[in-house]
Amino acid sequence: MNFMEFFWILQVLIGIGLLVSAIVAIRFKNLIMAVIAMAVFSLILSLEFYVLQAPDVAIAEAGVGAGLTTAMYLLAIKNTTDEEVIE
């Protein structure tokens, strides 16, 4: 397996992972599980940035997307309720 085949296989896998984690984040009724799915989405997106040779953006995405926004969402959910309310 040469480099380009590995590159394209990785691209397809990352695309499928992004799609699945995004759909899961929308579909889950439990908000904590949805937030964890968003953290997974952010982590896979940072892997994609790293593969596309932008390690700066990858570090920023991993730090802000997977670390800080997850902590903020979890604290906000802890202050309210963790079930989706449909009026």
Next chain:
Amino acid sequence: MTTTIIKTTTKILAPLILVFGSYIILHGHLTPGGGFQGGAVFASGLALLIVANKYDAVKSLFEKAPLSVFESIGALGFLGMACLGFAGYTFFKNIIANSGFPLFGGKTPTGINPGYLNTGGTLPYMNIFVGIKVLAGLTSIVLVFFLIMRRERDEW
């Protein structure tokens, strides 16, 4: 949220994350990353510490930590380092590089080299100031989210 799993994980992971954030800030002119990325990593480590500790401990600790002062120091220090370029040159002129100043003023080697920390002139100073500003701002956001919590019981 202060269960045994989170406490133990935080004890092991938080020092590593803080050291990694400091490394990214300090080596901003040599390796990928810089002030903003290192500050975000450092702030996520502090957010882990905030989430894993009790309400009273966090409140008593961050009453003594001057986060707004840190943010002002970051902005004013960045502008001050930029204004150093007015010494005969223009705004943002890098006057410390290759000047022999003992801190970050070493001579930059040409060609392929492993990367020497004592080079770069004003860039490491600017990275440090931006890192201080970013970590103070992001930490204060998480801290406000934590401190306005009304329910203090540990439910999950």
